Amino acid sequence: MDSSRSRVLATLAFLLGGVLIFGRLGQLPLTQPDEGRNAEVAREMKDSGSWLVPTLDGLPYLDKPAFYFKTVALSFALLGETATAARFSSALSGFLLLVLTFAFARREYGLRTGALAVMVAATSPLFLAFSRLVIFDMMLSLFMSGAIFAGYIAEQKQGRSRSGWYLLGAASSALATLVKGPVGFIVPILVLGVFHALERRWNALKRLFAPVNLLVFFGLTLPWFLGVNHRYPDFAYYGIVEESLHRYTTTEFRRAGPFYYYLPWIALGIFTWTLLLPESVVAAWRARRRWTSTDRLLIVWTIVVIVFFSVSKSKRPDYILSVVVALGVLTARVLALALETRDGVAARLLRRETATLAILCLAGAACLVATALHPGRLDALTEMPTENATRLSAVLGRVAVVFLVGAVAAAVAWGWRHARASVAIFIGVPLAVLMAGFDGMCLYANSRSAQALADQIPPLPAHTELACLECFPNGLTFYRKQLLTVFTNTGREFTSNYIVFMLKKTDAWPPGVVPLDKRDRWLASRTQPVLLLARRNARNQLNSIASHRGIAVHDLGDGWWSALIPAAGRN
Numbered sequence: 001m002d003s004s005r006s007r008v009l010a011t012l013a014f015l016l017g018g019v020l021i022f023g024r025l026g027q028l029p030l031t032q033p034d035e036g037r038n039a040e041v042a043r044e045m046k047d048s049g050s051w052l053v054p055t056l057d058g059l060p061y062l063d064k065p066a067f068y069f070k071t072v073a074l075s076f077a078l079l080g081e082t083a084t085a086a087r088f089s090s091a092l093s094g095f096l097l098l099v100l101t102f103a104f105a106r107r108e109y110g111l112r113t114g115a116l117a118v119m120v121a122a123t124s125p126l127f128l129a130f131s132r133l134v135i136f137d138m139m140l141s142l143f144m145s146g147a148i149f150a151g152y153i154a155e156q157k158q159g160r161s162r163s164g165w166y167l168l169g170a171a172s173s174a175l176a177t178l179v180k181g182p183v184g185f186i187v188p189i190l191v192l193g194v195f196h197a198l199e200r201r202w203n204a205l206k207r208l209f210a211p212v213n214l215l216v217f218f219g220l221t222l223p224w225f226l227g228v229n230h231r232y233p234d235f236a237y238y239g240i241v242e243e244s245l246h247r248y249t250t251t252e253f254r255r256a257g258p259f260y261y262y263l264p265w266i267a268l269g270i271f272t273w274t275l276l277l278p279e280s281v282v283a284a285w286r287a288r289r290r291w292t293s294t295d296r297l298l299i300v301w302t303i304v305v306i307v308f309f310s311v312s313k314s315k316r317p318d319y320i321l322s323v324v325v326a327l328g329v330l331t332a333r334v335l336a337l338a339l340e341t342r343d344g345v346a347a348r349l350l351r352r353e354t355a356t357l358a359i360l361c362l363a364g365a366a367c368l369v370a371t372a373l374h375p376g377r378l379d380a381l382t383e384m385p386t387e388n389a390t391r392l393s394a395v396l397g398r399v400a401v402v403f404l405v406g407a408v409a410a411a412v413a414w415g416w417r418h419a420r421a422s423v424a425i426f427i428g429v430p431l432a433v434l435m436a437g438f439d440g441m442c443l444y445a446n447s448r449s450a451q452a453l454a455d456q457i458p459p460l461p462a463h464t465e466l467a468c469l470e471c472f473p474n475g476l477t478f479y480r481k482q483l484l485t486v487f488t489n490t491g492r493e494f495t496s497n498y499i500v501f502m503l504k505k506t507d508a509w510p511p512g513v514v515p516l517d518k519r520d521r522w523l524a525s526r527t528q529p530v531l532l533l534a535r536r537n538a539r540n541q542l543n544s545i546a547s548h549r550g551i552a553v554h555d556l557g558d559g560w561w562s563a564l565i566p567a568a569g570r571n
Helices: 003-022 034-048 067-079 083-109 111-122 125-131 137-154 159-180 183-198 202-208 211-231 235-249 262-286 293-311 323-340 345-372 375-382 386-416 419-436 438-447 451-456 476-480 497-504 516-524 536-549
Strands: 465-469 484-488 513-515 530-534 554-557 560-565
Touching: 003 083, 003 111, 003 125, 003 419, 034 067, 034 083, 034 476, 067 083, 067 159, 083 111, 083 125, 083 137, 083 323, 111 125, 111 323, 125 137, 125 262, 125 323, 125 419, 137 159, 137 183, 137 293, 137 323, 159 183, 159 202, 159 211, 183 202, 183 293, 211 235, 235 497, 262 293, 262 323, 262 345, 262 419, 293 323, 323 345, 323 419, 345 386, 345 419, 386 419, 386 438, 419 438, 451 476, 451 554, 465 536, 484 516, 513 516, 516 536, 530 536, 536 560
Parallel strands: 465 484, 465 530, 484 513
Antiparallel strands: 530 560, 554 560
16 A cells, blocks of 8 residues: 555544544433533532532542543533533543554554554444543543653653653653542553563663653642642542552452453453454464564553453453553554555454454344344343333344344455455444444433433422432533532442542531431421432332422432422421
């Protein structure tokens, strides 16, 4: 492929990435718990102008640093308080990470590999999903990847240029830390440390921790850390011990999983590209004497991140998001070699896995058809209303058709022995599945969003307060633009570990959080009407309160009930 074709491929890659990341970004409502909570924290930050301490429902929310919330708050200020604006920060981070990945892969392997790396990453469900969610991890991956790239390139330079790259890496690590805490610098240090140790580049480890790099890192991170700790002296202990050390070493965060937890998530997360991994690993190992330094970096990156988070007692798919970058470039390397040499090892590997893709697409189509033909099973599996389950059944039928077409196309590409056709099929199948399944994602998002609850709340008298019995519908405060009062025993309803930690330390709970045994006293003190909300677990409490006051309980749908309690002295 000549350079002009490579430029066309790169242009198409970025067009594809841009459409997949930004297209219909706000069409889905904000889901619970993460999106609703994070959007509300940013909204409160914008409204209060408090850029130092994030708040959730008016309470200090110090589970994560403030930087990500600041970017979302700025997006709200510029674009309005919409789902699109809430997700724009993650989407922009995802697109910038594609640019960064392209630049690095192009520098190390050439323009075609860079373009293919963008396509692989952009069509990987794990990458795409976190580019379109109001959550920290895509921005974290952007800055962590930048730190790793900069630390690697620095060792290929000399003098002031080397120092400049190291300073850029230190700044990237600092920003990653300001996004999500210590993991922002731990992962780049581990990846670069293990890589340089294996390369026997011991002086590089000294340069990595040069005083000027530490000065830049701490110069960016300490002002916020010290400012928050001045306001909340327990924050240093909480952030380092409770939120970081205990999260890694204990199961108290209830996110445990087996050691192999991330293997199926990698398979799902990069979708069709997973088929190329087993044979590529074997072929790469046999040719390990020909590995370049960049190959070794990407391999170390993948292994270190997976092992580090596999050892952790707290596991979530987003923890290994940056691995998609490393695997994306390695996969693009295989694809580029297959396109360069028609009868080479990579081309034969790609052809075999094209046949495997055809078989799996056919099997996937059969499974989806069987599921779609029994909507009753979907009711039980998804806990959706029958109407939504029927609509989901139709979506699965469309996806089944996509898989069937993909199976036929993959079989044809296999028969042609044409590497370009195979690459097109590997890109086209996930793209078509995402397009055909978008309505299904909408159904899922609607079932996991507080927007429907906000819409079901009827018009209320002026100045009516909102209160919740042992629940906190994340996102309701965002959609209603109104803070809630929560009746609780522990504060866990807020899905904030810091709020639980804070409430444990004092009997003088802040406004907006009421111990459950003081519920009746609080209700008797109100001078404004109160709309009291409850889920199934507190339905009996709500019925008792309403019966005592002679008022009705209303079914809001989707497992929510409400009672409008008049102001004290009016019932």
